[in-house]
Amino acid sequence: MIPLYAQKHDxxxxxxxxxxxxxxxxxxxQKMLSRFNFQMRTATSGQHALDAVAEKxxxxxxxxxxxxxxxxxxxxxxxxxxxxxxNIQIVILSALNSQEDIVKGFNMGANDxxxxxxxxxxxxxxxxxxxxxxxxxxx
Numbered sequence: 001m002i003p004l005y006a007q008k009h010d011x012x013x014x015x016x017x018x019x020x021x022x023x024x025x026x027x028x029x030q031k032m033l034s035r036f037n038f039q040m041r042t043a044t045s046g047q048h049a050l051d052a053v054a055e056k057x058x059x060x061x062x063x064x065x066x067x068x069x070x071x072x073x074x075x076x077x078x079x080x081x082x083x084x085x086x087n088i089q090i091v092i093l094s095a096l097n098s099q100e101d102i103v104k105g106f107n108m109g110a111n112d113x114x115x116x117x118x119x120x121x122x123x124x125x126x127x128x129x130x131x132x133x134x135x136x137x138x139x
Contacts, residue, residue, distance in 0.1 A: 009036075009131075011036040011037055011038050012037040012038070012039065013039075014038050014039065014059045014060070014134065015038070015039045015041070015056060015057075015058045015059050015060075016033070016038045016039065016040050016041070016058055016059065016060045016061075016062065016127075017041050017042070017043060017049065017052055017053065017058040017060070017061045017062070018030065018040065018041070018042050018043075018061075018062045019042070019043045019044075019045075019046070019048070019049040019061060019062065019063045019064055019067075019072070019075070020042075020044070020064040020067070020093070021044055021045055021064065021066075021067040021068060022064075023044065025064070025093075025116075026042045026044070028118065029062060029093070029118070029123070030042070032118070032120045032123055032124065033123070033124070033127060036124075036127075036128075041056075041058070045067055045068065045069055045070065046067050046069055046070025046071055046072065046074060046075045047069055047070050049061070049063070049070075049075050050070070050075060050078060050079075053079065053085055053088070057084070057085060057088065058088060059088070059089065059131070059134045060088070060090075060091065060127065060130050060131065060134065061075075061079075061088055061089070061090045061091070062091050062093050062127075063075060063076070063090055063091065063092055063093065063110075064092075064093055064094055065092060065094040065096050065101070065105070066094065066095065066096060072092060072094065072105075073104065073105070073108055076090055076105070076108040076109050076110060077108055077109075079109075080108065080109040087137070089111045089130045089133060089134060090109065090110050090111055091110065091111060091112045091113070091114060091126055091127070091130060092105045092110045092112070092113045092114065093114050093116060093118060093123075094113070094114075094115065094116060095115070095116040096115075097115045111130060111133070112126050112129075112130065114126055
């Protein structure tokens with residue numbers, strides 16, 4: 001259940017970037033988050049994600065790990081190394097669910113980790129929590 005304050009909050013000023021090499025997963029995430037009217041962009045690879053971030057810095061990245069070429073771990077590493085992008089909130093959305101992968105994700109700099117298949121309430125709650133952090137940083 002999404003808190004009432006989140007349901008009435010205007011999230012249209014926030015820019016989210018969803019990254020997954022499977023287009024259907026991107027559609028699913030967009031559909032799940034559509035009620036909040038985020039400015040939503042998508043990328044289908046790690047390189048596309050880095051290009052999208054360079055074009056317009058998002059407030060939050062929802063990032064898959066298993067992608068051809070530049071994987072999600074490498075995307076996180078590159079973003080955290082760059083002072084301009086180091087403070088972007090990153091939530092991993094991945095089918096990788098071993099303790100090692102989860103710990104590695106957090107150690108690389110992820111702010112949260114959601115395992116696939118994605119449960120809508122978990123995603124919504126996580127995104128709302130991340131937006132609270134973004135708002136607190138901007139004060």
